Amino acid sequence: MSFFEHYNYHLAIVLAMIGLYTMISRTNLVKKVAGLNIFQVSVFILFISLGVIEDGTVPILSPDHEVYSNPLPHVLILTAIVVGVATTAVALALVVRIREAYGTVEEDRVHEQDDAL
Amino acid sequence: MPLLIDLLSWALILVGGAFGVIGGIGLLRLPEFFSRIHAASITDSMCAPCIIAGLMLQSGLTLVTVKLAFLVVFLFLTSPTASHALAKAALHGGMDPGRTRRLDGEAES
Amino acid sequence: MDTVVDILLLAFLAICAISILRLRDLFAMTMMFGLFSLISAGLFTTMDAPDVAFTEAAVGAGISTILILATLAQTSRREQATPARSKLVPLAVVWVTGAVLIYGTADLPAFGDPDAPVHNHVGPHYIQESGKEIGIPNVVASVLASYRGYDTLGEVVVVFAAVVGVMSLLGLRRRPPGLRPARGKPDPNDVLKVIATMVVPVILLFALYVQFHGEYSPGGGFQAGVIFAAAIILYALVFGLDKARQVIPPKVLNRLPAAGVLIYGGVGVVTLLLGGNFLEYYALAEDAKTAQHMGILFIEIGVGVTVASVMLLIYFIFSERGRGKRPDEGNGDGDGDGDGDGALSRDEGGTA
Numbered sequence: 001m002s003f004f005e006h007y008n009y010h011l012a013i014v015l016a017m018i019g020l021y022t023m024i025s026r027t028n029l030v031k032k033v034a035g036l037n038i039f040q041v042s043v044f045i046l047f048i049s050l051g052v053i054e055d056g057t058v059p060i061l062s063p064d065h066e067v068y069s070n071p072l073p074h075v076l077i078l079t080a081i082v083v084g085v086a087t088t089a090v091a092l093a094l095v096v097r098i099r100e101a102y103g104t105v106e107e108d109r110v111h112e113q114d115d116a117l
Numbered sequence: 118m119p120l121l122i123d124l125l126s127w128a129l130i131l132v133g134g135a136f137g138v139i140g141g142i143g144l145l146r147l148p149e150f151f152s153r154i155h156a157a158s159i160t161d162s163m164c165a166p167c168i169i170a171g172l173m174l175q176s177g178l179t180l181v182t183v184k185l186a187f188l189v190v191f192l193f194l195t196s197p198t199a200s201h202a203l204a205k206a207a208l209h210g211g212m213d214p215g216r217t218r219r220l221d222g223e224a225e226s
Numbered sequence: 227m228d229t230v231v232d233i234l235l236l237a238f239l240a241i242c243a244i245s246i247l248r249l250r251d252l253f254a255m256t257m258m259f260g261l262f263s264l265i266s267a268g269l270f271t272t273m274d275a276p277d278v279a280f281t282e283a284a285v286g287a288g289i290s291t292i293l294i295l296a297t298l299a300q301t302s303r304r305e306q307a308t309p310a311r312s313k314l315v316p317l318a319v320v321w322v323t324g325a326v327l328i329y330g331t332a333d334l335p336a337f338g339d340p341d342a343p344v345h346n347h348v349g350p351h352y353i354q355e356s357g358k359e360i361g362i363p364n365v366v367a368s369v370l371a372s373y374r375g376y377d378t379l380g381e382v383v384v385v386f387a388a389v390v391g392v393m394s395l396l397g398l399r400r401r402p403p404g405l406r407p408a409r410g411k412p413d414p415n416d417v418l419k420v421i422a423t424m425v426v427p428v429i430l431l432f433a434l435y436v437q438f439h440g441e442y443s444p445g446g447g448f449q450a451g452v453i454f455a456a457a458i459i460l461y462a463l464v465f466g467l468d469k470a471r472q473v474i475p476p477k478v479l480n481r482l483p484a485a486g487v488l489i490y491g492g493v494g495v496v497t498l499l500l501g502g503n504f505l506e507y508y509a510l511a512e513d514a515k516t517a518q519h520m521g522i523l524f525i526e527i528g529v530g531v532t533v534a535s536v537m538l539l540i541y542f543i544f545s546e547r548g549r550g551k552r553p554d555e556g557n558g559d560g561d562g563d564g565d566g567d568g569a570l571s572r573d574e575g576g577t578a
Binding site (some may be wrong): 004005006007008009010011013014015016017018019020021022024025026027028030031033034035037038041044045048049050051052053054056057058059060061062067068069070071072073074075077078079081082083084085086087088089090092093094095096097099104105106 | 229232233236237239240243244246247252255256259262263266269270273274275276277278281282285286289290293294296297298300301302305306308312313316317319320321323324327328331332334336337338339340342344345348349352353356357363364365366369370374377378381384385387388389391392395396442443444448533536540543544547548
């Protein structure tokens with residue numbers, strides 16, 4: 001099963017690339033924000049996969065278990081998730097303002113209007 | 118007796134899974150939006166409660182069973198409401214439940 | 227069996243991400259986005275991370291989806307097509323980067339390997355010492371609130387900064403509520419109102435449970451704050467924005483994020499004044515474990531207050547801004563139903 005040793009990491013990278021591609025190839029700003037979120041989730045999956053211990057359990061101390069999964073990645077990713085939603089909120093606020101200023105949220109039309117000034 | 122409970126819980130979980138598959142097939146194959154809501158709600162009303170009932174049998178008389186029971190009550194409250202909200206939004210948006218549309222866009226009455 | 231679930235969930239995630247990429251109907255994309263977050267929450271649960279799954283489900287499938295919907299209500303519903311030629315360079319970049327990264331993972335330890343370097347340093351220390359030094363079962367909570375308390379302070383300040391950013395960009399209410407004409411016809415929202423009336427108190431109670439039980443089970447300030455905000459947002463969606471804004475008066479709501487950060491920092495200042503270091507909870511009480519409990523309790527309250535009020539404020543700001551606006555339909559395709567309520571059209575979602 002050597003393929004499945006790194007399956008999680010490979011799929012996390014595949015997801016990251018899908019998110020990256022969404023961000024750089026699509027012109028709609030809301031789509032770019034969604035791509036950013038996909039990228040962030042893929043990084044979370046990578047970190048949590050690194051923290052899994054085989055036959056370990058949830059890191060909540062209990063008398064029935066001895067081996068616990070590593071709690072440190074969980075803490076880091078908890079912080080990262082909340083920071084991610086903060087970033088998304090500000091990004092979407094910017095999108096709303098761009099829409100009000102330019103009348104569109106397609107990036108190339110925004111650039112056209114800027115160049116025409 | 119424990120064997121019977123085990124078998125029963127397995128049966129319930131498998132039945133719940135089967136209902137989930139049926140709901141999924143209906144979601145894809147039925148011709149019209151409102152009938153597809155009906156198929157999706159089969160998942161809410163049969164698949165999830167059957168699986169949760171099977172899990173309740175697995176965990177016996179512990180706190181976990183009580184929490185699962187709360188889950189089922191909550192699901193029964195909120196999932197049909199979601200289907201209702203979906204149908205209401207579709208009606209408001211102008212979909213006409215009287216006409217049947219095929220997936221490729223032809224209309225039949 | 228775990229491996230099979232893992233493989234399937236990750237495959238579903240990839241399919242979901244590709245569909246988010248290709249859907250040009252942005253409302254459909256938002257729903258797939260919520261599904262993506264939910265499946266990833268399920269994945270985190272199977273990887274022994276229920277705290278993370280909890281937060282991802284509440285924040286990703288809840289708040290982020292709502293915010294994207296609120297943005298779409300003010301912008302267009304469809305995305306314009308991308309010409310094939312301008313996809314070539316991004317595609318090449320992405321393939322090359324992906325290949326290099328996958329080559330780079332060859333040296334990573336196998337998934338689940340207990341001898342990996344990451345498990346030999348601080349992780350076992352936290353697991354072994356947390357019970358004796360802090361005494362709460364949830365190791366993630368003890369690491370978050372005590373061992374890594376500075377990071378969490380930074381996180382709370384980031385959340386606060388987000389609400390400051392959104393407020394500066396979009397502002398808040400300029401005209402007073404109650405100017406809408408009264409409705410004469412029977413309320414078509416009856417079913418939703420009944421169910422919401424039954425469910426909102428339960429959600430609020432659950433938020434309090436998650437907040438205070440977070441030391442013994444997955445939970446804590448962040449999840450509790452988001453769930454609390456979700457309850458009020460549900461109320462706002464069913465009963466209208468004006469009524470929801472009266473639940474917490476604006477004067478109080480605008481000051482709550484800062485109050486939460488002050489509570490958190492205040493605990494640190496109090497420990498300084500009592501003779502310890504910043505956020506060294508041992509200064510708070512005689513018995514070490516009691517002191518840790520008190521410190522963790524107070525900062526979690528600060529976190530919960532800030533997160534709840536920030537999520538709520540951001541939702542109110544987005545909804546206020548979108549009042550009375552009509553989305554256009556992008557390039558003229560779409561349903562022409564310009565009343566901004568997100569209802570479905572006959573055009574049932576196209577793909578690129």
